[in-house]
Amino acid sequence: MADAPKDRRPATEMIHGGTMRSGFGETSEAIFLTQGFVYDSAEAAEARFKGDEPGFVYSRYANPTVAMFEERMCALEGAEAGRATASGMAAVTASLLCDVKAGDHVVASRALFGSCDYVIADFLPRLGVNSTLVDGTDLDAWRSAVRPQTRAFFLESPSNPNLELIDIAAVADIARAADARLVVDNVFATPLYQKPLELGAHTVVYSATKHIDGQGRCLGGVVLSNAEWVEDKLAPYIKHIGPSMSPFNAWVLLKSLETLEIRVARQAETAAVLADRIGDHPAIARVYYPGRADHPQAGLARRQMHSGGTMIAFEITGGKDAAFRFANALEVVLISNNLGDARSLVTHPATTTHQLSEEERAELGIGDGHMRLSVGLEDVEDLSEDILAALSASQSATIRAVS
Ligand SMILES: Cc1ncc(COP(=O)(O)O)c(C=O)c1O
Structure with missing residues (x-):
């Protein structure tokens, strides 16, 4: 593995970090699109399996292309x-299952992506791990x-979909006092615009499917943390449970990281302009x-x-009908x-993404006109x-009805 100096800036790391x-x-x-690896002798195979000799054994455990992606993300x-x-949800699930056992308890923020909510509020309790949403x-x-x-503890900040923020440093302090580990899903902020580990979080997870790929091609995820936890908890989980990333996807994501900074900077610059015009x-x-x-x-x-990032949320006057008229009138922006x-x-x-009861949506501030x-x-x-033409179109039926 390349012995990278630790003080290189993100743009450099995203090109060279982890290269082997x-x-x-x-x-x-x-x-390295291979499931396994061959050995020069039976003795060499034994030594590799025992860990007495460095090297790869099987791509469910680790793979050179995937290892380059992991190093670059670190x-x-x-x-x-x-x-x-293999996906962002595999990363979220791994980060939590490696921290808990039956009888334990998880606290999470209520403003969650639907599948994160499923893992915490439905799936973990079925394994005997209770959870409280706050x-x-x-x-x-x-x-x-x-x-x-x-x-x-688990949180998303900014949250999906209404960009609510959580004070990561303050929640990390509460987690530490409780002897609990804080996992932050940093998807919306991206690794460029928020550093949860520096703010005191124990683990950060990404859906690499989002900005890291950024070109709509592959699913992927990554879990980043301290070396001891990764070695003792996460590595055996990946090896034996098997949510491993495909080497092909790792290669696509390595290529994507090379342009992450310029893509995300341009997207965020455009988002800031659009947020004001939409507002x-x-x-x-x-x-x-x-x-x-x-x-x-804002503080x-x-x-x-x-x-401010690349995501904007807004409430269109006129509820679901107006929101649908807006979406259907868009010609450049796609519905996805x-x-x-x-x-x-x-x-x-x-x-x-958030098919909840009316009460649950009200609690989360997701109205019928929310986009x-x-x-x-x-x-x-x-x-x-x-966007501005579609916003005007969103009100056309209302205006016609009034006039
Ligand atoms: C905040 C957040 N976390 C996790 C995920 C899951 O990622 P994936 O679709 O790669 O499993 C998503 C997907 O939309 C997300 O928005």
Whole structure:
């Protein structure tokens, strides 16, 4: 493994971090699309299995292309160690299952992506791990949810879909006092704009499917943490449970990391412009963007994020009908539930990613007119014209009905 100096900046790490060249001296990383490895002798196989000799054994355990992706992510995040997984949800599940056993308890913020909510509120309790969901913005709620059995905290910040922020450093302190590990799903902020490990979190997880791929091709995930936990808990979990990343996907994601910084910087710059223009439109009841002064936690955004990010949420006047008219009138922005992509994507969470009861949606602030926009790499003016025209179209039936 390349012995990378630790003080290189993200743009450099994303090109060179973790590179392992074969004897051919290839420029771009090789794809080791192999399930297993062969040994020169039975003795060599025994030594490799015992760990007496370095080397790869089987791609469910570890693979050279996947290892390069893991190293590059560690360098980018400033993490001691990490393991890649087949999807973001495999990363979320691994991060929690490695922290708990039957009888333990997990505390999580209520504002969660639907599948994270399923893992914490449905799946873990079936394994005998109880969970409590709290208003993540209320630090007293975290404190009062702690039980003697609490072993893990979990949060997303900014949350999906309404970009609510949670004070990661403060929640990390509460977790430490409770002898629990804090897992942060950092998908919305990206590894560039928020550093949960520096803020005190124990583990950070990503869906690499989002900004890290950023071009709509592969699923992937990664769990990053301290070396001891990765070696003792996560590595055996990946090896024996098997949520391993495909070497092909790892290679695609390595290529994607080379452009992550320029893609995400451009997407965030465009998002800041669009958030203001959307916010000024008469069809908008409310816009949520962490980079705007009117975000309910603008001060926290400035403290813990380095940018407002690439995601915007907004509430269109006129409820579901107006929201659907808006989505259907878009010509550049596509309707999709993915995010972080080069293509701008819009989602109506209430009818897709967050199909909850009306009360649950009200609690999370997801109204019928709520839209989530993932800003892509298109020209800012083309996006602006498309979105503003669709916002006007969203109100056309209302205007006709009134006149
Ligand atoms: C916040 C968050 N976490 C985790 C995931 C799951 O990622 P994947 O689809 O790669 O499993 C998603 C997917 O949308 C997400 O938005």
